[in-house]
Amino acid sequence: MDAHGSFASAGTGKDADVIPINVGRHAATPEPEPSDLERRIASGLAFLRRRLTGEYEVDEFGFDPEFNSTLVLPIARALYEHWFRVEVHGLKNLPADGGALIVANHSGTLPLDGLMLQVGVHDNAGRDLRLLGADLIYQVPMLGHLSRKSGHTLACQADAARLLDKGELVGVFPEGFKGVGKPFHDRYKLQRFGRGGFVGTALRAQTPVIPCAIVGAEEIYPKIADLRPLARLFGFPYFPITPTFPLFGLFGLIPLPSKWVIQFGEPVPMGDYDAAAADDPITLFNLTDHVREIIQQMLYDTLLKRGPAFF
C-alpha cells in the first residue's frame, strides 16, 4: 500500500514539467460539452500517455490491471461474445470479495479456456481472476510476461498461497497438460488432478474451493493425433494434429466456433477442516476426489444442457 503513495508522488513530480503546456491550451479553448466519441478519444489518449510515461502500477506478481482491462480483455471479449457465445451460470457461487480458489477442467489443446474464464469472471463478477499457469509459459518469450501482466503466475504452492492470503480470486486447472492436451475422443473426461496440491493450499489458506465446469473448449481444436517426435524437437508437451492444423497452416489456428457454457458450482467449504488437515494425505486425497467428482458431474449436466456443440 505504501508503494501507492510513493508512486503517486513520483507521478506528480514528473507531471510537473509538462502540465504548463496543457494548462495553457485548456485555458485558450473554452470547453464545449464533450461528445461520447471525444470522451473516448480523450480516454484512449490518456491511456496511451500513461503507457508512454510508465505511470501505471504493477503488483509483485507483475499484474498490470490497466494493460489487462484495456488491451487483453477486449480482445478476449470479442472471442467470448461473438465467437464462442459464452454463457455463464452459477454466478452466485462466486464471492464478491475475499480469497477463493476456482478449480476448473482444462481442455482445448490451446488454453483458451483460461482466457474465457478470466473474461467471464471479470465481466460478471467484477473481479480479476489470477490463474496459475504451467512453468512452460514463463520460459517462452512474450508469453511469460503477457501472462504476468494479465494477472497470472506460476502454478506453485507459494504463489497460490500468497494470492489467496491477499484475498484474490485464484483459478487453477489441476489436470494441467494432461487435460488441455487430451485426445478428442477423451473429451469431457476429467484426467488425474495432479497431486492434489490445490486442496492443501486452500486448506492452509482456509478459503473455499469453487468447482467450475467449462463446456465448449473441447471442440475448438479437436486433437485427433499427436506428433511426438515434433513435440520433443520443440520441447512442447504435445504437437497436435487437428482437422485444420497443420493442414491449413496458420488458418488452422483459428478455433472452431463451438458454443461454450461456464458453470460455477457451490463452494466446497474448507472451514470444516483445520489447517493441520493440509498435512494429512488421506484427507487431501479424499477432498481432491470429492472436488473432482463434483466437476465431472457438473460437466455431464452442463453438456446436456448445452445441446449441440456448434449451434
Next chain:
Amino acid sequence: MGRTISARDDSGAESGRNASGSTAHVVLVTGVSRFLGARVATALEADPRIERVIGVDTVPPGTPLGRTEFVRVDIRTPSIAKVIASADVDTVVHLNLVTAPAGPRPKMKELNVIGTMQLLAACQRSPDMRKLVVRSSAAVYGASPRDHAVFSEMDEPVEAPSSGYAKDAVEIEGYVRGLKRRRSDLKVSVLRFASFLGPGVDSPLTRYFRMPVVPTVLGFDPRLQFVHEDDGIEVLRRMIVEDHPGTYNVAGDGVLLLSQALRRAGRPSVPMPAATLSALGDAGRRLPSMSAFSPELLRWLTYGRVVDTARLVKELAWRPKYGSEAAFGEFVQAQGLSRRIPVELFDRLTGGLGNSG
C-alpha cells in the same frame, strides 16, 4: 591516512564496554573505501554511543572519513585478525561484497570468498566479538522462470546461482552460517539487498541504465526491485546499533517492470535476442570503454526477481522511505537521465487531450 591501531588502543581498552547492554562500541567496517562502506561509517560516526569506528580496505578512501580510523589491510590476509584482536572489536560489519566485475573473475571471487573466510576466522577467535552484520544480496535467490513470484527468506531457489557475485554471496552466507554454528553467542544479521539505486550509487546496473540506448531482452519484461541508498544505510545502521539477528530481505516497496522503468526515465531502448545481448556483455568486459554486463545481470534482466520484505518491516517496525519506483526516480533525477521529449511530442501532437484524463 592509515593511522595505526595500537596508538589509541590503550585508552579505549578500559571503558568497561562489556558491562553495558547491546550497543556496539568498537565497530569494524570492511570495504570502507567503497561507497556503501564510507556511507555506513559516516552514519556510525554520528552515533555518540559508538566509541570507535575502524574502517578497513585495501585502498585508501576517496572521500575523507571523519572520526573513522582507516586501517589499510587486506581482509584476505591473517593481519585482519590482528586488527580485530588489538582493537577489541565487538561488532564487525562486512560490506566488502564486490558485485561489479571490475577485474578478472578469479580475483573477484578471491576478494569475496577468501576475504570473508579470513574475516570470519578472525571473528571466531576474538573473545570480544558480539555481533556480525553481513551485506549479502538478493541475487542469492537467482533468477529463473521456474521460481515462484516472491521470495521470502526461507525459500530456496529452483536453480541456485551458478556464476559471479551471486554465487559468491551464496558461499559467503554458507560460511556465515558455519560461524553462527560455532559461535552461538554471536548475533549475526545477514542482509539480502535488492539492487541499490540512488544519487550516489555507481554499479553495473547504473551504468546499464545510463547507456545511450538501453538494450533489453527480446520477449521478456522482468519485475525489478530497488533499494534506495539511504534506506540501505539506515537498515545497516539499525542492525549495528540494535540487535536484530537473522536473515532479512531488504528492498523498496513495490515493483517496477523494466519496460515501465525505462519509460519513466524516458530512455530509448532496443529489444535484442538474449544471445546477442550476452555477446555484447562479453565484448563489454573486454573493452573497458563499453558497459559490461555480467551473466547474472543478464539473467536478472530476463527473469527479474522480487523479494518479500515483510520480515524486515516487522522486525524493525519501519518501512523503507523510498519504494522501488521512488528509488528509481531519485536515481533518474540525480543522473539527469530523464528526457521528456517523447511525452512532450505526444502532448503537442494530441493537443494535450491525453493529459486531461
